[in-house]
Amino acid sequence: MEIKDLYLQNSLTKQKEKFTPINEGYIGMYVCGPTVYSDVHLGNVRTFTSFDIMYRCLLYLGYKVRYVRNITDVGHLLDGGEDRISKGARLEKLEPMEVVQKYTNGFHKIMDIFHTKKPSIEPRATQHILEQIEMVQQILDNGYAYIKDGSVYFDTLKFNEEKKVYGNLSGRIIEDLLTETRDNLKKQDQKRHPSDFAIWMKADPDHLMKWNSPWGEGFPGWHLECSVMSTKYLGETFDIHGGGNDLKFPHHENEIAQNIGSCGCQPSNYWLHTNMLLMNGKKMSKSDGNTISPDELFTGDSPHVSKGYSPMAVKFFMLQSHYSSTLDLTDDALLASEKGYKRLMESLKTLGQLNHKSVGNSLDLEVNEALDEFMNHMCDDFNTPRAIASLFEVVTKINSFNEGHLDLAQISDETFARLKKEYPEFIDDVLGLKDENIGGGNSEALDGVMELVLDLRQEARANKDWGTADKIRDGLSKSKIVVKDVKDGTNWTFS
Numbered sequence: 001m002e003i004k005d006l007y008l009q010n011s012l013t014k015q016k017e018k019f020t021p022i023n024e025g026y027i028g029m030y031v032c033g034p035t036v037y038s039d040v041h042l043g044n045v046r047t048f049t050s051f052d053i054m055y056r057c058l059l060y061l062g063y064k065v066r067y068v069r070n071i072t073d074v075g076h077l078l079d080g081g082e083d084r085i086s087k088g089a090r091l092e093k094l095e096p097m098e099v100v101q102k103y104t105n106g107f108h109k110i111m112d113i114f115h116t117k118k119p120s121i122e123p124r125a126t127q128h129i130l131e132q133i134e135m136v137q138q139i140l141d142n143g144y145a146y147i148k149d150g151s152v153y154f155d156t157l158k159f160n161e162e163k164k165v166y167g168n169l170s171g172r173i174i175e176d177l178l179t180e181t182r183d184n185l186k187k188q189d190q191k192r193h194p195s196d197f198a199i200w201m202k203a204d205p206d207h208l209m210k211w212n213s214p215w216g217e218g219f220p221g222w223h224l225e226c227s228v229m230s231t232k233y234l235g236e237t238f239d240i241h242g243g244g245n246d247l248k249f250p251h252h253e254n255e256i257a258q259n260i261g262s263c264g265c266q267p268s269n270y271w272l273h274t275n276m277l278l279m280n281g282k283k284m285s286k287s288d289g290n291t292i293s294p295d296e297l298f299t300g301d302s303p304h305v306s307k308g309y310s311p312m313a314v315k316f317f318m319l320q321s322h323y324s325s326t327l328d329l330t331d332d333a334l335l336a337s338e339k340g341y342k343r344l345m346e347s348l349k350t351l352g353q354l355n356h357k358s359v360g361n362s363l364d365l366e367v368n369e370a371l372d373e374f375m376n377h378m379c380d381d382f383n384t385p386r387a388i389a390s391l392f393e394v395v396t397k398i399n400s401f402n403e404g405h406l407d408l409a410q411i412s413d414e415t416f417a418r419l420k421k422e423y424p425e426f427i428d429d430v431l432g433l434k435d436e437n438i439g440g441g442n443s444e445a446l447d448g449v450m451e452l453v454l455d456l457r458q459e460a461r462a463n464k465d466w467g468t469a470d471k472i473r474d475g476l477s478k479s480k481i482v483v484k485d486v487k488d489g490t491n492w493t494f495s
Contacts (some may be wrong), residue, residue: 150202
């Protein structure tokens with residue numbers, strides 16, 4: 001479709017701004033991906049689902065998008081200073097790259113289950129060690145870093161004194177950052193200032209993942225990885241950088257400092273951040289039992305839910321809240337979302353069964369306005385709750401056409417063609433919701449079988465063979481298929 005005006009809430013400027021790409025018609029988008037040391041959790045799913053919706057919407061608007069989402073497989077440290085991947089390898093008695101591959105595969109599986117698109121490029125940190133060493137050297141050459149006993153630290157005081165931008169994204173000032181840099185290093189006394197952070201870390205002799213560098217054997221800092229991978233594939237300054245709200249500080253703040261410290265460039269023009277997923281009004285926490293995994297949510301094997309929910313019902317629930325708002329997962333909210341999702345899927349089936357012959361166009365304006373509203377809301381900072389509300393305006397019209405409350409003949413052929421084309425596209429192409437009752441490429445085959453079965457039932461009814469007609473209807477009902485006789489024939493949906 002024609003590219004429309006798009007407005008984004010920019011975390012860097014704290015304002016909603018009209019989006020202007022660096023190169024007309026093209027977008028570069030980088031999203032901080034998972035650290036693959038354990039199974040993906042629902043908070044991750046919400047973040048990556050949100051950015052998938054953005055990616056889908058940008059593609060639908062007609063942009064050519066290069067979507068880069070990284071895999072962090074080194075340098076993300078625990079509080080004790082141990083690398084998360086190395087700890088996983090030690091506990092599971094595996095090679096570090098076995099851990100990485102195992103949990104990367106698991107992450108991809110969950111993303112497939114939630115019907116998300118694959119990014120254009122999915123780089124790994126360990127594949128870009130040379131580039132990271134080069135950026136460290138650039139920062140050193142520009143005077144914004146110093147070497148101490150084989151480690152290299154970013155000099156935040158000098159950087160902020162000269163550039164005066166450190167803290168702009170997170171809204172913090174240097175005085176607030178004294179104890180909050182969270183780089184989890186054992187040797188904090190090596191820093192000139194507590195807010196300094198490591199961009200290259202000296203490795204202990206027993207450290208599993210280390211590389212030779214001009215400063216000795218070591219490994220890159222977590223923040224450095226994204227600075228390198230984003231600019232390698234998208235250029236020194238690109239359009240959109242995204243991630244979870246918890247990454248604003250220190251991760252994204254330090255990314256900006258590294259990029260400006262190395263090339264003098266602000267890495268991204270627009271910063272977008274997703275918010276937290278709560279459960280029953282509280283932050284998810286393993287320690288107090290207030291947590292649930294995707295698999296537990298699907299199977300219902302958890303005290304927090306009354307039953308299992310399908311991936312698309314869970315995804316529909318996630319879309320009920322704006323990506324920048326907190327989202328509270330409760331059993332009641334999931335039950336309501338399941339009903340809403342099923343109603344949306346039934347409307348798609350009903351739309352496909354409508355027989356249209358135009359004799360007027362008095363309802364064109366209503367239908368077109370309802371369709372327009374969906375994209376208007378999506379172009380307003382990807383406002384999925386309002387966009388979905390506009391879809392249900394269309395659902396009401398489809399059902400009214402089907403039941404005869406509105407005269408389908410009073411929309412033009414052009415408007416009906418638009419409805420048949422765009423409504424399914426909004427649901428699948430933009431929101432990434434699919435009908436789970438129909439697997440993959442079997443939908444056309446199932447439609448063909450159902451057409452034959454319903455023709456046989458209609459023939460039985462015409463011959464007053466009520467026993468056969470009822471047998472077909474009852475047999476379908478046992479397979480959770482509901483047959484409904486309407487004005488212009490017979491429709492069917494899943495119960």
